[in-house]
Amino acid sequence: MNHDFAQNLLRLRKARGLTQEQLAGQLGVSPQSVSKWENCQSYPDIELLPHLAAFSVRIDALLGYQSEKLRTSQYESKYRDPAYYWGNDVWSGCYEVLRLMPPVRPLRLLDVGCGEGQAAVFFARNGYTVSAFDVTTSGIEKGRQLAELHRTEVDFFQADLLNYQPESDFDIVFSSGVLQYIPRGERRRVLEGYKAHTAVGGIHVLNVFVDKPFLPVPPDWEEQEDFWSSGELLSCYADWKVEQLEERIFDCDSSGIPHQHCMDVLIARKMV
Ligand SMILES: C[S@@+](CC[C@H](N)C(=O)[O-])C[C@H]1O[C@@H](n2cnc3c(N)ncnc32)[C@H](O)[C@@H]1O
Missing domain, CATH: 3.40.50.150 (Vaccinia Virus protein VP39)
Structure with a gap:
């Protein structure tokens, strides 16, 4: 399981001040599903990705892939x-x-x-x-x-x-x-x-x-x-x-x- 996805979802949900129930309502899934995603127990169905994109986040970033290479620092x-x-x-x-x-x-x-x-x-x-x-x-x-x-x-x-x-x-x-x-x-x-x-x-x-x-x-x-x-x-x-x-x-x-x-x-x- 990709821990980045779970952590990113939790962070973005909190940044928007949404409860698991509210996010579940917006995506048309059960609060238990959101809880499982955030606890690294399962992934959302692929057809939910456009809805997550509407949640105003790039899917690559949500999944933990950096599309731009990060700079390094001493x-x-x-x-x-x-x-x-x-x-x-x-x-x-x-x-x-x-x-x-x-x-x-x-x-x-x-x-x-x-x-x-x-x-x-x-x-x-x-x-x-x-x-x-x-x-x-x-x-x-x-x-x-x-x-x-x-x-x-x-x-x-x-x-x-x-x-x-x-x-x-x-x-x-x-x-x-x-x-x-x-x-x-x-x-x-x-x-x-x-x-x-x-x-x-x-x-x-x-x-x-x-x-x-x-x-x-x-x-x-x-x-x-x-x-x-x-x-x-x-x-x-x-x-x-x-x-x-x-x-x-x-x-x-x-x-x-x-x-x-x-x-x-x-x-x-x-x-x-
Ligand atoms: C002088 S340290 C200050 C750290 C911290 N603000 C403090 O006061 O202890 C500069 C910090 O900038 C970070 N940094 C350098 N380039 C960065 C970048 N492009 N994006 C985010 N952080 C960066 C470094 O990793 C380092 O932690």
């Missing part, structure tokens, strides 16, 4: 080490999410490029409904283990931020240390996709590494990473309310070699 092997490469602390932006949008009602949060899942698990433990993806299988696996350790639930899945299209709206889109993997010409398109899938009143909490002529390129910078320029992130949010904007330089020794980064931090809110 972190794939780094995350295989049992120790957590990024440690236990979360970026201060996580606390800004708590301050600006406390989970006093159900709030859906997407963590883009979640790494080993520390922030995603932090948010889930604080009461958010969290989906989180990364391009690495090892990161996703470690995120799942971390969620289990803390007895909390996160919808972790593997995806490439260049191809991933949100399947439903989120209240919060969060990303730390990741957006430099989007090539310059693609940035607006990718961010517009996330903006379109953000509920009115929702926020984006993002940071980007910025190029400064007086700072050397960090030792662990990858070929597919590309610096942002000062103010570039802000220019993508001219139609949103900017809640916070900051540029800072900080020390880092992620590769074991001390170096510095310049980072722009933006928190923006969708008003209409």
Whole structure:
């Protein structure tokens, strides 16, 4: 049995806020059938595939086949080490999410490029409904283990931020240390996709590494990473309310070699 199908179906059903009974009703099958599919006990009949496609998902993705090859990242092997490469602390932006949008009602949060899942698990433990993806299988696996350790639930899945299209709206889109993997010409398109899938009143909490002529390129910078320029992130949010904007330089020794980064931090809110 293909576990990917069961997991993908469960994820997509939850992302749409449907119960097994509601999905069964939409497909004209019994709730027991949906339960069996999600528990890897059986597959739907082939004639149901067009109905599942109407459920607005590509069949190849639902069955667990990637039609586009996923990029790789140096972190794939780094995350295989049992120790957590990024440690236990979360970026201060996580606390800004708590301050600006406390989970006093159900709030859906997407963590883009979640790494080993520390922030995603932090948010889930604080009461958010969290989906989180990364391009690495090892990161996703470690995120799942971390969620289990803390007895909390996160919808972790593997995806490439260049191809991933949100399947439903989120209240919060969060990303730390990741957006430099989007090539310059693609940035607006990718961010517009996330903006379109953000509920009115929702926020984006993002940071980007910025190029400064007086700072050397960090030792662990990858070929597919590309610096942002000062103010570039802000220019993508001219139609949103900017809640916070900051540029800072900080020390880092992620590769074991001390170096510095310049980072722009933006928190923006969708008003209409
Ligand atoms: C600097 S790490 C940050 C990880 C995490 N956000 C954190 O703060 O701990 C960058 C992450 O981006 C992920 N990444 C790189 N390219 C990606 C892509 N195309 N799609 C999704 N994730 C990607 C890497 O696997 C890595 O986990």
